[in-house]
Amino acid sequence: MKKATYLGYFNAILALAGILLLQVSCTSLQQKAQNQFSAGEYQMAINSFARLLEKEPDNSEANFYMAESYRLSNRVEKATEYYKKVTEKDATFESQYYKGKSLKGQGDYEAAKEAFEAAKTLTMDDERIALAEKEIKNIEAISSIEPIWPNxxxxxxxxxxxxxxxxxxxxxxxxxxxxxxxxxxxxxxxxxxxxxxxxxxxxxxxxxxxxxxxxxxxxxxxxxxxxxxxxxxxxxxxxxxxxxxxxxxxxxxxxxxxxxxxxxxxxxxxxxxxxxxxxxxxxxxxxxxxxxxxxxxxxxxxxxxxxxxxxxxxxxxxxxxxxxxxxxxxxxxxxxxxxxxxxxxxxxxxxxxxxxxxxxxxxxxxxxxxxxxxxxxxxxxxxxxxxxxxxxxxxxxxxxxxxxxxxxxxxxxxxxxxxxMTPPPKVVNVLLNVQTKERLENGEEQVLPQTRVVLYDENNQTIDGNFSSQNGRLRFPLEPDKNYSMIASKNGYFTKSIPYSTVGKTPAREDLVEQVTNVTLDTTIVLEQLVLERAIVLENIYYDLDKADIRPDAAAELDKLVQILKDNPGIRIELSSHTDARASDAYNDDLSQRRAESAVEYIVSQGIDSDRLEARGYGERQLIIENAQTEEEHQTNRRTEFKVIEITD
CATH class of the missing domain: 2.120.10.30 (TolB, C-terminal domain)
Structure with a gap:
């Protein structure tokens, strides 16, 4: 035998022996890996199957058990490439379904849906089909998930x-x-x-x-x-x-x-x-x-x-x-x-x-x-x-x-x-500066100290109250976008209530920049002296010619007197009507009396006890301007007044 022929024959024998040895080695390693898998020793099985796949990367059985070892040890996201190998050669419902689970675990939702759709085609079992469909619906629902506590x-x-x-x-x-x-x-x-x-x-x-x-x-x-x-x-x-x-x-x-x-x-x-x-x-x-x-x-x-x-x-x-x-x-x-x-x-x-x-x-x-x-x-x-x-x-x-x-x-x-980590809400502090004043007989206003002012909410519940200082000032903390009322009182003066609202007087919350924003507001409450028998003219009380009906504009003015009577429940008043001197005395007396009574009837209709009211028509007997010539002078004489005739408390 020639040397070359001998060497070739010897090399062939060595190659065949190597193949047989490799097969025996692979068989032994695969058996070992499967034994580890059966015993639940998944990490050890992974190590063994990985060595086997280095030599036989297309070994379907090794790929399947490699994938299953990852899945059963709660690492299904690492099983994707092995399930892919299995499904390329011999796809089953299980291999496609779990491939979908592994793809979902990686966040590849579209590929996962495709795997679940493919799994549905590999079984006639309704329960398995329902499993795959549920996974598809769950993926489709991901986009609608919103955080319960976003911060x-x-x-x-x-x-x-x-x-x-x-x-x-x-x-x-x-x-x-x-x-x-x-x-x-x-x-x-x-x-x-x-x-x-x-x-x-x-x-x-x-x-x-x-x-x-x-x-x-x-x-x-x-x-x-x-x-x-x-x-x-x-x-x-x-x-x-x-x-x-x-x-x-x-x-x-x-x-x-x-x-x-x-x-x-x-x-x-x-x-x-x-x-x-x-x-x-x-x-x-x-x-x-x-x-x-x-x-x-x-x-x-x-x-x-x-x-x-x-x-x-x-x-x-x-x-x-x-x-x-x-x-x-x-x-x-x-x-x-x-x-x-x-x-x-x-x-x-x-x-x-x-x-x-x-x-x-x-x-x-x-x-x-x-x-x-x-x-x-x-x-x-x-x-x-x-x-x-x-x-x-x-x-x-x-x-x-x-x-x-x-x-x-x-x-x-x-x-x-x-x-x-929700940031604290931006705060708006509202401070209302209140100035208390009185109106003098000449129409001017001056500071009225030591006036009691009480603050109420929109449900008429008391929130705060205090006396104004010697400078006639006091301050209330308020809330944005709320409605309030205040009642000011002082001995010898008409008690007065006024509404107050902070709606629209503070910045919108979405426009706030600073964590705390202070807003200062101002208002003035002017009180009238409560003097017996002193006449107070009600402005803008007009009647149609020769009529005593209360017009809407007159009603709005009379409502102010209604509020005074509500604020001051201990007073009785005389409400008087006066005419100018351009008609007979008898006509003017009758007309003024009817107008005074109409005004009283309106006030009673607003909830004021009639016993607190007395209607008097004075006709032209108490002219402010004698010998009036102009229409403006006549209008001054045509007036409605009230005066306090009794204080019961």
């Missing part, structure tokens, strides 16, 4: 968080309790993170003593399993938390709720709760009702609406919880609902990936609005493409905590605090 802002609690897992804080008796993987010596193979334990730190509201975080002192955290999602009863005497994912075959296969009770000066060792049902059920994220009589939690037990549902259980006479009831389809969906948070006002907060939301778990509330009752997304200032869950209010609704694994965090799940 609430989230902040990553960086000093509290670690590079691992930190989530689900609750506040009880000035301690913040939360779950964290910090300091864990063991790795949880499903996520590649450390096992979680329960911690606490002193806190006042959202202010946490981050320098003194300690493991839960009430009872010992157990190693080799996850402990988290703690709930503490309102009286602080019961702790319920989720425990599971143990590596030991002798432990419970899934996550269950455990309870510890304060007895004899300390907390008992945690015990398995009857509400868990069968050991293979997943039960977690507990929360107490505000009165501690109801326990809420999430479970995947049979008979739900899909995924994990929220359940409630009432406290029994022996202190245990029982009568587990599904919370129904208004809250629960075909997706996952968890992390309940009932509030004293009846609102119910929770997280879900089945209601219209942005990506994975979003925060929702079941509440009664003015127009309807229903579930609402908290909005884009709380929710993201990632998981957003575990809301807890330290001062409802102004501040509190949530958990999120959104982009830009410090670790995996991080604790965030939120605060209402």
């Amino acid at each position: 609430h802002e989230l902040e990553n609690y960086e000093l509290l968080n670690t590079s691992g897992i930190d989530y689900a804080p609750v506040l009880s008796e000035n301690y913040l309790y939360f779950t964290s993987s910090r300091g864990s010596g063991d790795m949880y193979p499903a996520t590649g993170q450390g096992y979680t334990r329960l911690f606490r730190a002193r806190a006042e509201g959202v202010n946490v003593d981050v320098q003194n975080v300690q493991t839960l002192p009430e009872f010992r955290n157990e190693s080799g399993l996850n402990q988290g999602a703690i709930a503490i009863s309102p009286d602080g005497n019961t702790i319920i938390y989720a425990r599971g994912n143990a590596g030991s075959k002798n432990d419970l296969p899934d996550v269950s709720l455990f309870a510890s009770y304060f007895r004899g000066g300390g907390f008992t060792e945690p015990i398995f709760m009857p509400v868990n049902g069968e050991p293979e059920y997943w039960n977690s994220t507990p929360a107490f009702s505000p009165d501690g009589e109801v326990l809420y939690f999430a479970s995947n037990r049979p008979g739900g609406y899909g995924g994990t549902d929220l359940y409630q259980s009432t406290k029994l006479a022996n202190g245990d919880f029982g009568n587990v009831v599904n919370m129904g389809p208004e809250i629960n969906t075909a997706g996952n609902e968890m992390f309940p948070r009932p509030m004293p006002n009846g609102e119910f907060y929770f997280s879900s990936d089945g209601h219209p939301g942005y990506g994975k778990l979003d925060l929702f509330v079941l509440r009664e609005d003015e127009d309807s009752t229903g579930v609402r997304n908290l909005g884009p200032n709380f929710n993201s493409l990632a998981d957003d869950f575990g809301i807890f209010f330290t001062d409802y609704p102004k501040e509190g905590f949530i958990t999120s694994n959104r982009e830009g965090g410090k670790g995996d799940d991080d604790i965030y605090y939120f605060k209402d």
